[in-house]
Each structure stands twice: as structure tokens, then as C-alpha cells.
Amino acid sequence: MAGPDPGLARRFQRRFLAVRPLRSLPWPELEQNLRTAPDSALLRDILHQTILHPVCVKYPPSTTYRRCFLTELIKKHESTAAEPLDELYDTLADVLKEEESTQCYKSYFLPTGDCVTLSESTAMVSGGTTGLITWDAALHLAEWAVGNPEVFSDRTVLELGSGTGFTGIAICKTCQPKTYVFSDCHHRVLRQLAENIRLNGFVPEPGATWGIQTEPQGQEVEAKNCQKLKLVVAELDWGSVTEKQLVGLQPDVVIAADVVYDPEITVALTGMLQKLSSCRADRAAPKVFFASTIRNPDTYQLFQAELDKVGIRWQIIPAHSNNNFLYDVQPNVTILQLFI
Known part of the structure; x- marks a missing residue:
């Protein structure tokens, strides 16, 4: 059985930090990987390469964009049998507390x-x-x-x-x-x-x-x-x-x-x-x-x-x-x- 795609988190990272339309992110590849190997490690890697990446922490995309991204990532996680990943929900809770900036x-x-x-x-x-x-x-x-x-x-x-x-x-x-x-x-x-x-x-x-x-x-x-x-x-x-x-x-x-x-x-x-x-x-x-x-x-x-x-x-x-x-x-x- 093939393991997770090692370059997938990086592809998410580059599109996410550039604030490309969410539909253009590689969600189908993520779904395929999760069907093949329902492992929370891949989702954790994507989270740390995007929302929790140092560049994003210092220079964040809009609150709305990050909230929508996390909501979609959580949906993908919940559609699999992967182990619970509290870090996803904790991060979303932090983003929801933020006020939207212009x-x-x-x-x-x-x-x-x-x-x-x-x-x-x-x-x-x-x-x-x-x-x-x-x-x-x-x-x-x-x-x-x-x-x-x-x-x-x-x-x-x-x-x-x-x-x-x-x-x-x-x-x-x-x-x-x-x-x-x-x-x-x-x-x-x-x-x-x-x-x-x-x-x-x-x-x-x-x-x-x-x-x-x-x-x-x-x-x-x-x-x-x-x-x-x-x-x-x-x-x-x-x-x-x-x-x-x-x-x-x-x-x-x-x-x-x-x-x-x-x-x-x-x-x-x-x-x-x-x-x-x-x-x-x-x-x-x-x-x-x-x-x-x-x-x-x-x-x-x-x-x-x-x-x-x-x-x-x-x-x-x-x-x-x-x-x-x-x-x-x-x-x-x-x-x-x-x-x-």
C-alpha cells in the first residue's frame, strides 16, 4: 500500500500562503491519500505547513480565509477513520476569536x-x-x-x-x-x-x-x-x-x-x-x-x-x-x- 504523498503538504502550503482560491488547493489528492491511509500525521503536517507555519503566524492571510480553510480541513479529517486531532479544533477556536482586518x-x-x-x-x-x-x-x-x-x-x-x-x-x-x-x-x-x-x-x-x-x-x-x-x-x-x-x-x-x-x-x-x-x-x-x-x-x-x-x-x-x-x-x- 502506498504511503502519503510527501509533497502534498508543500503544495497546500504554497497555495495557502499565496491565498489562492480555496477550490484550487489539492483537496482531491488529500482525499485520495486519506482513503489510502487514514492517518492524522498527514493532516497535522498540512496544518503546520499552513496555519501554523512561521510565515503565516507572523504574516497571516485574512481571518475569513484561514477560518474557511480550517473548516474544510476538519471536514476532510472527519470523513475518515483517522485518529482525532485536537490541534485542528484548537487552532480553529483561536482563529474564530480574531476580528477581521481590512x-x-x-x-x-x-x-x-x-x-x-x-x-x-x-x-x-x-x-x-x-x-x-x-x-x-x-x-x-x-x-x-x-x-x-x-x-x-x-x-x-x-x-x-x-x-x-x-x-x-x-x-x-x-x-x-x-x-x-x-x-x-x-x-x-x-x-x-x-x-x-x-x-x-x-x-x-x-x-x-x-x-x-x-x-x-x-x-x-x-x-x-x-x-x-x-x-x-x-x-x-x-x-x-x-x-x-x-x-x-x-x-x-x-x-x-x-x-x-x-x-x-x-x-x-x-x-x-x-x-x-x-x-x-x-x-x-x-x-x-x-x-x-x-x-x-x-x-x-x-x-x-x-x-x-x-x-x-x-x-x-x-x-x-x-x-x-x-x-x-x-x-x-x-x-x-x-x-x-
Whole structure:
């Protein structure tokens, strides 16, 4: 008789800490294992790799998510002849005592074993912006970047619409850029972004290229990483940014994830790319990569039409086969390389 799957607890762990939809967790494999060998040891292992894991204890997902997860885990346990596991019920009792917060954490393990942890809003739209949560296109772009570190190594990278900062933090931890400029236009997003950068052991430059001022850095901030790269958090409004401001950045690489979602901002976005192209002087054109979740084909086609109109060529980057962050893969995410 085959024993329990030793990798099952780890698969639960990665999906759980990343707060992927509960339906995407490997429940069928767990049921199969419990039918084969109704043993509480596997359930205890899953509990300690998820709810009781040190990362979860320090940076917990939302109370609702943890409660629903534990309820499902208890159901699986009770459907077997496994020995009682009081620890499951005690842990659920502790979670039920907690008050729900408007903020929660998501954590993603990198191939290096390091972790990217983000503080996010529990609401899809919060404070008038969708920039306080991580979207799937950011995971796809980070997945591609981690597999192609040479694109970013020793380069100055400008990220448009950084949101919670997942893609940039993953690149900074794995691809050794020289300078990384996180940018967004919403002040609440920028504050959250600076917090997430510090949460992951990096120290943003005090002040920024323009606009937002990050909090002054004192002795209380101790970077966990040996920080050789320069990190900047900048306010960047595509509609009003000037060529002079863009000249000050001089990026070698420009990236963006899930910025093509609203027809009204598409013209401003392509206009900014035009400015970026015309202000580079004698420098080589930056390499540009955009990841988009195609929710509305008309909006996506409008973006491509605007690119064609201003003479920006584009090509689709082939899908990657890595699976570090994408546990319930969305097939409607496309990565384009733009030639400005």
C-alpha cells in the first residue's frame, strides 16, 4: 500500500500562503491519500505547513480565509477513520476569536527559497483603487522575469503601475537589477508599496524622483538583504508626465502588469510610451514588456490599435512553463514585448 504523498503538504502550503482560491488547493489528492491511509500525521503536517507555519503566524492571510480553510480541513479529517486531532479544533477556536482586518498578507516562495510577503487590502476595490491587491498578470510577469534574469541583471528597471509591488520585489530578490523604480499614481497605493518594499527587507531611497515622499529611513530599519541596488518609489501619472521627468529615469527595461484594463487610460499610456521613446537621446531604446489579463477583448484590441497608430511594434512572448506562483493558471494572460 502506498504511503502519503510527501509533497502534498508543500503544495497546500504554497497555495495557502499565496491565498489562492480555496477550490484550487489539492483537496482531491488529500482525499485520495486519506482513503489510502487514514492517518492524522498527514493532516497535522498540512496544518503546520499552513496555519501554523512561521510565515503565516507572523504574516497571516485574512481571518475569513484561514477560518474557511480550517473548516474544510476538519471536514476532510472527519470523513475518515483517522485518529482525532485536537490541534485542528484548537487552532480553529483561536482563529474564530480574531476580528477581521481590512488588511491581510500574501506570501510567495521564490525558487531560491526566499519569500515575498505583501500586505494587501481584503477588498477588491479599496480607497477608490484596484491597486491594493495583487493581480494574476503580476504573477505571470514575475514568473517570466525569474526565468529570464539576464533581461534585468545590472539594468535600470522602470515598472509602471506597480500596485502592491509583487513583480518588482520578486525581480529585486532574484534578478540583480542595478536600479529599480516602482511607480504608480495613487497616493494610497504608493504608501502601501513603500511599506511592502520595507516588509521584504529593502530600503527605498528617501524621497523620490518626483511626487511622493517615502518615510524617512532611520536606524530602526534594518535591511535583511545586502542592498546594493537603488530602489525608488515614484509618483507617475501617465497623462501629465513630461519628457524631462522621463529623461531623469533613463530606464533600460520598462515593465507593467495589468495596466490595460480601461479604454480611457489607454491613450495616456501609449502617449507616455511615445515620450519615453523620443526622450532617450543617444541611448538604446529600453526593452518593454507588458503582461495583461484579457478580461475584455475590445479593451485589449484597442490598446493594440493605439500602439499600431503611434508606430509601436509588438510581439507576443511565448508562454513559460515555470510554476512558482501560478497554482491555478489563468489561460487569458498574455505578455507582449513592445518596440518603442
